[in-house]
Amino acid sequence: xxxxxxxxxxxxxxSLINMYSRCNQMEEAVLVFRxxxxxxxxxxxxxxxxxxxxxxxxxxxxxxxxRMRSVGVMPDKFTFPCVVRACCEFMEVRKIxxxxxxxxxxxxxxxxxxxxxxxxxxDGTEDAEKVFEELPERDVVLWNAMINxxxxxxxxxxxxxxxxxxxxxxxxxxRFTTTSILSILTSMGDINNGRAIHGIVTKMGYxxxxxxxxxxIDMYGKCKHTEDALMIFEMIxxxxxxxxxxxISAHEQCDDHDGTLxxxxxxxxxxxxxxxxxxxxxxxxxxxxxxxxxxxxxHGYMIVNGLGKNENGDDVLLxxxxxxxxxxxxxxxxxxIIFDLMRNKDVASWNIMIMGYAMHGYGTxxxxxxxxxxxxxxxxxxxxxxxxxxxxxxxxxxxxGRSFLTRMELEFGVIPTIEHYTCIIDMLxxxxxxxxxxxxxxxxxxxxxxxxxxxxLGACRLHGNAELGNVVGEKITQLEPKHCGSGSYILMSxxxxxxxxxxxxxxxRRTMKEQNVKKTPGCSWIELKDGLYVFSxxxxxxxxxxxxxxxxxxxxxxxxxxxxxx
DNA sequence: TTAGGGTTAG
Numbered sequence: 001x002x003x004x005x006x007x008x009x010x011x012x013x014x015s016l017i018n019m020y021s022r023c024n025q026m027e028e029a030v031l032v033f034r035x036x037x038x039x040x041x042x043x044x045x046x047x048x049x050x051x052x053x054x055x056x057x058x059x060x061x062x063x064x065x066x067r068m069r070s071v072g073v074m075p076d077k078f079t080f081p082c083v084v085r086a087c088c089e090f091m092e093v094r095k096i097x098x099x100x101x102x103x104x105x106x107x108x109x110x111x112x113x114x115x116x117x118x119x120x121x122x123d124g125t126e127d128a129e130k131v132f133e134e135l136p137e138r139d140v141v142l143w144n145a146m147i148n149x150x151x152x153x154x155x156x157x158x159x160x161x162x163x164x165x166x167x168x169x170x171x172x173x174x175r176f177t178t179t180s181i182l183s184i185l186t187s188m189g190d191i192n193n194g195r196a197i198h199g200i201v202t203k204m205g206y207x208x209x210x211x212x213x214x215x216x217i218d219m220y221g222k223c224k225h226t227e228d229a230l231m232i233f234e235m236i237x238x239x240x241x242x243x244x245x246x247x248i249s250a251h252e253q254c255d256d257h258d259g260t261l262x263x264x265x266x267x268x269x270x271x272x273x274x275x276x277x278x279x280x281x282x283x284x285x286x287x288x289x290x291x292x293x294x295x296x297x298x299h300g301y302m303i304v305n306g307l308g309k310n311e312n313g314d315d316v317l318l319x320x321x322x323x324x325x326x327x328x329x330x331x332x333x334x335x336x337i338i339f340d341l342m343r344n345k346d347v348a349s350w351n352i353m354i355m356g357y358a359m360h361g362y363g364t365x366x367x368x369x370x371x372x373x374x375x376x377x378x379x380x381x382x383x384x385x386x387x388x389x390x391x392x393x394x395x396x397x398x399x400x401g402r403s404f405l406t407r408m409e410l411e412f413g414v415i416p417t418i419e420h421y422t423c424i425i426d427m428l429x430x431x432x433x434x435x436x437x438x439x440x441x442x443x444x445x446x447x448x449x450x451x452x453x454x455x456x457l458g459a460c461r462l463h464g465n466a467e468l469g470n471v472v473g474e475k476i477t478q479l480e481p482k483h484c485g486s487g488s489y490i491l492m493s494x495x496x497x498x499x500x501x502x503x504x505x506x507x508x509r510r511t512m513k514e515q516n517v518k519k520t521p522g523c524s525w526i527e528l529k530d531g532l533y534v535f536s537x538x539x540x541x542x543x544x545x546x547x548x549x550x551x552x553x554x555x556x557x558x559x560x561x562x563x564x565x566x
Numbered sequence: 567t568t569a570g571g572g573t574t575a576g
Contacts (some may be wrong), residue, residue, distance in 0.1 A: 047568065114570050
């Protein structure tokens with residue numbers, strides 16, 4: 001570097017190329033490289049190749065390597081690690097590997113790590129293993145390359161074997177090793193070894209590294225230990241996008257939807273901006289809580305920041321998540337607009353629409369969507385038929401429902417699961433075909449399922465059939481004798497009440513008391529400007545409760561049981 | 567003067 005008054009300017013062509021590369025200005029870097037007053041020696045070639053590879057333009061980097069060879073500039077041990085990384089086909093790496101042998105560079109550990117990395121990427125596992133075993137000196141980067149390479153191609157067990165061997169050979173772990181192994185243990189759901197790595201990380205002083213903390217948050221989150229995840233998150237000084245996304249996902253994966261939205265709000269107040277991953281993690285929370293206002297805000301954020309598009313056109317996953325949010329919140333109009341605007345749709349996009357219409361009782365629209373899906377040559381899957389059958393159930397399309405149950409296997413090759421049978425039982429039961437529903441429930445060629453029998457018990461209550469209700473209730477007790485939830489007791493007691501058998505209704509309540517079965521209180525919620533309020537039966541905690549009750553009564557907002565409690 | 571490795575969704 002030379003000092004020119006008050007700024008420092010790079011003094012050589014390589015320094016200039018490096019500077020432009022680091023600023024992602026490859027066009028400028030090429031201009032410097034082509035400057036006729038400078039010699040294009042091995043240093044200059046190494047710098048330009050490294051620049052392209054580092055900026056994700058491997059093919060361009062490879063072209064410069066070819067030019068280098070054609071003009072007779074000899075590559076050296078600094079050229080090859082980049083060139084090897086730039087290869088994207090097996091035969092290309094093989095060819096370069098051949099050159100390395102000719103030049104006596106095949107045992108260089110830097111080149112070796114790049115070879116291991118690339119061979120594993122291009123389906124050359126055996127070659128990667130051979131390179132690894134034959135290297136006389138194996139440093140921590142090389143071990144990490146092997147572990148990561150195996151992980152990326154899904155060979156998690158092999159990655160763990162390498163990690164164990166690393167310990168046996170006395171290689172000290174780097175922070176890179178710990179993040180990788182944590183990610184592997186997370187995929188395997190191995191919380192015990194994960195905790196052990198957490199201990200090692202703390203001992204080695206890696207806790208201050210944000211990437212290591214993020215990997216720990218992800219592990220604890222995915223293993224449903226949200227409190228541990230939160231503790232690590234709070235300890236990070238400079239939280240980055242990974243930190244926020246990991247902690248938000250951790251809460252959503254544990255169905256803590258309130259927590260998800262609370263953290264998202266905090267994130268908006270930080271200097272880190274949400275991205276597509278944040279949005280896809282937060283939207284299901286809005287769907288579950290029917291928090292339409294938050295969902296709309298997120299949709300707005302997505303539009304303003306152009307997040308709905310990626311290099312392939314529409315970001316299908318994100319658009320599906322937005323559509324699902326609107327559908328679950330009952331806004332089928334908005335879901336439909338997004339659906340129509342999406343140029344790329346997948347089977348999930350169709351399923352979301354069918355499910356949404358079915359959930360809100362629009363049976364005709366759901367089936368119409370199904371027919372459009374078939375016309376568009378999209379193959380329906382297991383989820384599609386849950387939507388279709390649930391549409392038939394909610395709309396009372398008994399004849400069509402029966403027909404779909406047969407057709408789904410014969411015509412579309414989708415074998416009915418317990419969810420499909422539950423829809424059919426529910427449909428027959430609601431429509432009053434209790435005998436047929438019971439016969440079918442007994443004949444189902446799958447393991448007995450509590451929800452299915454509960455659906456039938458619900459139908460018995462609806463139609464006041466205490467005789468069949470008794471039989472079904474007995475079946476439910478057999479299925480879950482000890483852990484019988486409160487739901488079936490409540491249904492049974494309510495059923496006796498409906499048919500005027502009050503003594504038996506009281507008897508069921510007495511049994512519940514004896515067995516200490518508690519009823520989960522009925523609850524409802526309402527979204528106001530300052531947040532989401534959940535009301536349980538008998539709950540009088542909200543500070544503007546009376547005003548709220550007056551306001552909401554007119555809209556029929558509350559669940560019956562909550563209304564009775566006021 | 568220059569080189570190789572890590573964490574988040576679905």
